[in-house]
Amino acid sequence: MPPTSSQTAKRLDPDKLAASALELADVEGLEAVTIRKLAQRHEVTPMALYRHFSDKEDLLAAIGDRILAQIDLPKPTSERWDVQLRTLLTAFVQALRPHPKVAGLTLYRILISEPGLALGERTMELLVEGGFSVDDAAEVGRQSLCSLITLVTTEPGSNEDTDPIAREDALRAKRASLAALSPHRYPLITAAADTLICPASTDRYYALGIDLVVAGIRGVLADLGDTHAAASQQK
Amino acid sequence: MPPTSSQTAKRLDPDKLAASALELADVEGLEAVTIRKLAQRHEVTPMALYRHFSDKEDLLAAIGDRILAQIDLPKPTSERWDVQLRTLLTAFVQALRPHPKVAGLTLYRILISEPGLALGERTMELLVEGGFSVDDAAEVGRQSLCSLITLVTTEPGSNEDTDPIAREDALRAKRASLAALSPHRYPLITAAADTLICPASTDRYYALGIDLVVAGIRGVLADLGDTHAAASQQK
DNA sequence: ACCTGAACACCGTTCAAGT
DNA sequence: ACCTGAACACCGTTCAAGT
Numbered sequence: 001m002p003p004t005s006s007q008t009a010k011r012l013d014p015d016k017l018a019a020s021a022l023e024l025a026d027v028e029g030l031e032a033v034t035i036r037k038l039a040q041r042h043e044v045t046p047m048a049l050y051r052h053f054s055d056k057e058d059l060l061a062a063i064g065d066r067i068l069a070q071i072d073l074p075k076p077t078s079e080r081w082d083v084q085l086r087t088l089l090t091a092f093v094q095a096l097r098p099h100p101k102v103a104g105l106t107l108y109r110i111l112i113s114e115p116g117l118a119l120g121e122r123t124m125e126l127l128v129e130g131g132f133s134v135d136d137a138a139e140v141g142r143q144s145l146c147s148l149i150t151l152v153t154t155e156p157g158s159n160e161d162t163d164p165i166a167r168e169d170a171l172r173a174k175r176a177s178l179a180a181l182s183p184h185r186y187p188l189i190t191a192a193a194d195t196l197i198c199p200a201s202t203d204r205y206y207a208l209g210i211d212l213v214v215a216g217i218r219g220v221l222a223d224l225g226d227t228h229a230a231a232s233q234q235k
Numbered sequence: 236m237p238p239t240s241s242q243t244a245k246r247l248d249p250d251k252l253a254a255s256a257l258e259l260a261d262v263e264g265l266e267a268v269t270i271r272k273l274a275q276r277h278e279v280t281p282m283a284l285y286r287h288f289s290d291k292e293d294l295l296a297a298i299g300d301r302i303l304a305q306i307d308l309p310k311p312t313s314e315r316w317d318v319q320l321r322t323l324l325t326a327f328v329q330a331l332r333p334h335p336k337v338a339g340l341t342l343y344r345i346l347i348s349e350p351g352l353a354l355g356e357r358t359m360e361l362l363v364e365g366g367f368s369v370d371d372a373a374e375v376g377r378q379s380l381c382s383l384i385t386l387v388t389t390e391p392g393s394n395e396d397t398d399p400i401a402r403e404d405a406l407r408a409k410r411a412s413l414a415a416l417s418p419h420r421y422p423l424i425t426a427a428a429d430t431l432i433c434p435a436s437t438d439r440y441y442a443l444g445i446d447l448v449v450a451g452i453r454g455v456l457a458d459l460g461d462t463h464a465a466a467s468q469q470k
Numbered sequence: 471a472c473c474t475g476a477a478c479a480c481c482g483t484t485c486a487a488g489t
Numbered sequence: 490a491c492c493t494g495a496a497c498a499c500c501g502t503t504c505a506a507g508t
Contacts (some may be wrong), residue, residue: 010490011491011492012288012492034480034481034482035481035482035483036480036481036482042490044493045492045493046483047483047492047494048491048492048493049292049484049490051490051492054284055482055483056482056483059364067441086488088477094316103322107389110467111412111413111424111431112412117416117421117424119419119426120421120424121421121422121423124427125423126369128423133428133437134423134426134427135430136443137333137423137427138424138427138430138431139434139440139443140447141319141431142431143386143443143444143447145386146382146389147378147381147385149385150381150382150384150385151378151381153344153408162330164423165492171266175282177346178346181352185353186355186356187356188356188359188360188363188369188372188373189346189352189355189359189373191369192359192369192370192372192373194379195370195373195374196373199374200370205374207499208374208375208378208455209378211451211454211455211458212244212375212378212379212448212451212452212454212455213447213450214451214454215450215453215454215455215457215458216446216447216449216450216451216452216454217307217447217450217451218450218454219446219447219449219451219453219454220443220446220447220450222450223446225448246472246473247472247473269499269500269501270500270501270502271499271500278505279473279474280473280474280475281501281502282473282474282475282502283472283473283474284501285502286471286473287474290501290502291502451498
C-alpha cells in the first residue's frame with residue numbers, strides 16, 4: 001500500500017513555496033527571489049526545493065502561473081464584442097495590478113497555464129466576433145495582452161522601494177533629473193514632468209491604458225475593413 | 236601640464252566596453268553580460284571596469300543608451316500629425332529591432348538619455364499638434380513607446396538561442412505544447428498556433444504592431460473629443 | 471589616472487548520502 | 490519519497506596595493 005499524504009512527512013509543497021516566493025517578490029523585488037532565501041524562509045536546505053521545482057526557471061514560472069490564476073474571467077453577456085473585450089482586459093489587468101514587480105513573469109506563461117489559455121481563447125473569440133480573421137485575432141490579441149502586462153510593470157513608482165522614505169527619495173531624484181532639463185529644448189517633457197514621474201491618478205492611468213488598447217483594436221479592424229473594401233472595388 | 240590622451244596608456248574606454256557588452260548580449264543573451272566576462276574579453280581584470288562604470292546597473296544603462304543612440308529621428312514634414320507620428324514610431328522600432336534580447340534596457344533610459352528625450356519630446360509635440368492636452372500627451376506617449384519596446388522584446392523567436400539547431404528545437408517544443416491542447420476547449424488558439432509561435436512575416440508583425448498603437452492614439456483622441464463635446468453640451 | 475590581486479558574501483546547482 | 494551536507498563554478502563588489 002502506497003503511503004497516503006497524511007503519512008508522509010511532507011514539509012514543503014509547491015503551492016505554498018510559490019505563494020511565499022510571490023510574497024517575497026512583491027515586497028523585495030524579483031532579484032530578491034532566491035532559492036536560498038526561499039529555503040531559509042521555510043527552514044529547509046536550499047537543495048530541498050529541487051524536489052519541487054526542477055530549477056529556478058521553474059520556480060519563476062510557478063510565480064507567473066500563480067498571478068494568472070487570479071484572473072476572474074467575466075461571463076459572456078449580450079453586450080457588444082468590444083464592450084465585453086474591455087471588461088475582459090480590465091479583469092486581466094486587475095489580476096496583475098497587485099504584483100507590478102513580477103507581472104512580467106506572466107509573459108511566458110499565458111500560452112501555457114490554464115487560466116492564461118482561457119484568457120487568450122476568450123480574447124480571440126471576441127476579436128473574431130468583431131470581424132478579425134483567426135490569424136489577425138491571434139496577433140492582435142497577443143500584442144494587446146503584452147501591452148497590458150507592460151502597462152502594469154511600468155506603472156510609475158511601482159518599482160521603487162517599499163520603504164516610504166526611500167520611495168520618496170527615488171521619486172524626488174527622478175523629478176530632479178527632469179527638472180534639470182532645459183525647458184527651451186524640452187518644453188513639453190519639462191511641462192509634463194509630474195505626470196511622467198507619477199500619474200495624478202493610478203485608476204485613470206489604467207483606464208487610459210486599456211482605452212488605448214481597445215481603441216487600437218477597433219481602429220485596426222476598421223482599417224482592415226477599408227482595405228478589403230478597396231480591394232473589392234478594384235475588381 | 237596634464238597628460239594628453241595619447242600619453243596615458245588607457246586601454247579601456249566606456250564606449251567600446253558598452254559596444255562589446257551589447258554585442259555579447261545580442262549573441263548570448265542578457266544573462267551572459269557579466270562584469271567578469273566583459274573584462275575577459277578586454278583582457279583585463281574585472282575590477283578594471285569599475286573605473287568606467289560605477290556598477291553593473293551603470294553598465295546596463297550604457298547598453299540601453301547605445302541602442303537609443305541608433306534612433307534616426309525623422310525631420311518634421313508638412314504631413315498630417317498622425318502620419319508623421321507613424322514615421323517617428325517606425326524609426327524608434329527600427330533602432331530597437333536589431334537587439335530584441337536587450338531592447339528592454341531602453342525602458343528606464345528614454346527619459347534620461349539625449350536621444351530618448353528627443354524622441355519623447357517629438358512624440359509629445361505631434362500628440363499635442365493632434366489635439367491632446369500636454370498631460371494626456373505625456374501619458375499616451377509614454378505608453379505608446381513602452382508598448383513598442385515590448386513589441387520588440389516579445390518578437391516571437393527572438394529570445395531563442397542563436398544556434399539554428401537549438402532554435403528549431405525550441406520552436407518545435409513550443410509548437411508541440413500548443414498542438415497538445417484540446418482543439419475542443421481551445422479551438423482558436425490551436426487553429427492559430429503557427430501564427431502565435433512565429434508570425435508569417437516579421438515585417439507584417441511590426442507593421443501591425445505599430446498600426447495598433449497609432450490607431451489607439453487616434454481612437455482615444457476622438458473619444459476625448461466626444462467627452463468634451465458632451466460636457467460642453469451639458470452646459 | 472588606471473589597473474591588479476586577493477578576498478568576501480552571495481548565487482544556482484551537482485553529487486553522494488542519510489532516513 | 491523527501492531532505493541534508495559538502496562541494497563546485499560562477500557572480501558582483503570592497504579594499505589595499507601597485508605604477
